[in-house]
Amino acid sequence: MDEFDASRSAARMRDAESPLTGLRERFSVPEDTVYMDGNSLGVHGQDAAAALERAVDQWKEYGVEGWTEADPPWFDYGERLGDRLADVVGAKPAECVAANATTVNIHALVGAFLDAADGTRVVVNELDFPTDHYAIRSRLRVRGLDPDEHLVVVESDDGRTIEADAVAEAVDDDTAVVFMPSVLYRSGQLLDVEAITEIAHEYDAYAGFDLAHSVGVVDHDLHFDGVDFAVWCSYKYLNAGPGAIGGLYVREDHFDLPPAMAGWWGNADDTQFDLAPEFEPARGAAAFQIGTVPVFAAAPLFGALDVTEAAGVGELRAHSLALTRYLVSLVDERLPECTIGTPREGERRGGYVAVEHPDAGKLSRALRDRGVVVDFRPPNVVRVAPSPYYVGFEDVWLAVDEIREILDANAHLAYGEDGEQVT
Template sequence: MESDSRPTMEALKKMDEEDRLNWTRGEFEIPSVKACGGDGDGEAIYFCGNSLGLLNKKARQHIMEELEVWSTSSVTGHFSHPYSRPWKHVDRPLTPHLAKLVGATEEEVAHTSTLTSNMHNLFTSFYRPTTKRWKIVIEQGSFPSDWYAVHSHPRLHDAVLSPEQIEEAIIPLKPREGEETLCTEDILKVIEENKDTIAIVWLPLVQYYTGQLFDIAPLAKKSHEIGALIGLDLAHGIGNVDCKLDEWNVDFAVWCTYKYLNAGPSAIGGMFVRSGLDDKGKRLAGWWGNDAATRFKMEPEFRPTPGAKGYQHSCTPVLSSIPLLATLELIGKVGFSAMREKAIRLTSTLETLLRSSEYYVPLSESSRTTKDVGFTILTPEQPWRGTQLSVFITGGEEVMPRVFGRCLKKGLVGDERRPNVIRLSPVVLYNTFEDVGRAVEIFEQAIKAEREGEAGGSENGDEQRDVIGGDGP
């Protein structure tokens, strides 16, 4: 992007005036600068929706309604509900929206449990190692929960696998020397080179650290050609980028709902199981996965509900699920294609402003090791990203926390990843183009202050840094 295309604040405000979706910001409660640990009054610039989305005003209303039902109706709220959301079927208004968002049929989707629990659940069913095909492909830089979970499953099959096979079970995908993101052709090459031993290819749709969007269709095709399954972590994908699980022919997937779907801290997640995928009778059964028609007969034989819902274990937690409805209905009203169109413009505007900064340096090995204070961008250019830009702060590992602390004090709420990265994510439903402009101004001021050695760059982000939504940020 050319530096001479840098938009003015007046131009950004005009973009907001002309934005068809400018009304959706009013649907959310925007935190104040002071409440987020900053100095001053007014609303914070909240660019942390990739970790925890903001509260939808209607979600607050829904929660209060559920508390009212609990107070006045108690157990009968499971069956008779004054707002037509009986707790027994609290997931019913959610799953049609979720299925549409991930590009699946409703039968293939279940709203249940948390991301890592769902991941363990599905790996128990679909990771079936043999002495000839037992390996799992996963990116080396994957979110730790995924990394830990994947490593745990070969160890559960020590009756089939030798200690040497368990040790060699994980194939870690690494970027090329001097690069931050993975190339599709390199992943395809790894799959081909290990085609006789791979059981599962496990990838994120959007990488949590770099913000890279993966090209899933050719990876799924190649996985199936060699006889392996492919599964996805949609934590940073759902509600952020287009998900086309059926079109891509993905086998199974999991997600959380507290990021771009604004369902609240530790909210209930979900999973996808491709129609026709056979677990050969190998699953962790629970009564909520039993056929809904006979579930309350309490019969001793487990008859699974067809599709993904047959992998559920316990009844759906109401207070951790119902806030999700507000954003899902809002997305249904707005249309995700319109959201994605605005997301591309928002993030591209942020990129334009950052790249035109005097403190910006192009991404290279030298930019990552320079002692000069500045920044570069790790996230790939459009179309291989969502709304997140991962900004690498140069000048040494001690610099980023001080820059982050200065940003937070001025009301810019992103999040940091030690040792050098600040993630900034302008979210379509509640961020504006003016927010983007103000965010870059604050960020540049923080970099300038660090260059000039000003006081005030304390690590005020320590508490912010460790905030998570459930399975992870």
């Protein structure tokens, strides 16, 4: 095996050889910044901004007629975007729609699949994004079920990872839904979607996933894996902008499932404006739309998907793995004070790396003040997310070099626990 070259010049050479290096030109990375927080919010993209500007211009030109005369018509934004999102997540076109927000979609889909299930328990895990649990607990209470009894929480052995075997031990004949993230938001572990789906199906339970931290950077294959439903946002790796519209997937086997949160935008198109007293669901995932599509929150996704499609999710995944592997190697080489909390195996790693340090909060604040944008997850994680869309190997090198300088100078100790400078 070749010796690892931790030099800046080697990082530049890697960038020169990368097929996706030119993709960065389509984005506006904040000036004088090494941006490593694309797992929270992607940066401004020229394609997304242009799509939004087109929608604004069409509003100016058409007024209300934009619902049918705009290009594309506002009326079917959700379905058109869903057709394109299907390629990103490995689904059939009718199985996806752009709609609502992530938490709303969790309410809607967990509720619908709870209604359809024989069991009454939902299996989650202790390392989930907490707001997913807020929604699921709410859905259980609405059905007269005590969340403390009917929400089964899989525990982690190491505080970093959740293994499929542990999920299997939590599922039984009373399980209605197994709902997991594709990637754990603290550690960056990529869960085995196919294996967890098979576990759920062994007990006639439904398998659902929150893809917020993987869509656009992991090459999912939801339909092939048998996943029953999924939700995601589009403002992280898909770079559609703050507050961008969410997305959802419902496997075609469940197209007859009544939406638990019916709304007029999920009504069949040909009778939607009849305003009949009874809801007539659209065919496919489109039935799970609720309120009127937010045109300006959805429009940027058209442009953002142009970039994803041009690069290809498979190529983006490969570049992401190369960037995170390089990041792990640099931490090993240059930061002995830090440990890696993310699985080292590529197939178990999402798009970011948890760099652990006892003073991670202070370190994160010091990095931001020096132009390296990361985020902190208590108690000890600096999340470093080299988005393959606009981050290069030299950026990764610069981020690690800045950590080295901060630690050498004890510069992070100038910050309190609240992130404010104290000296």
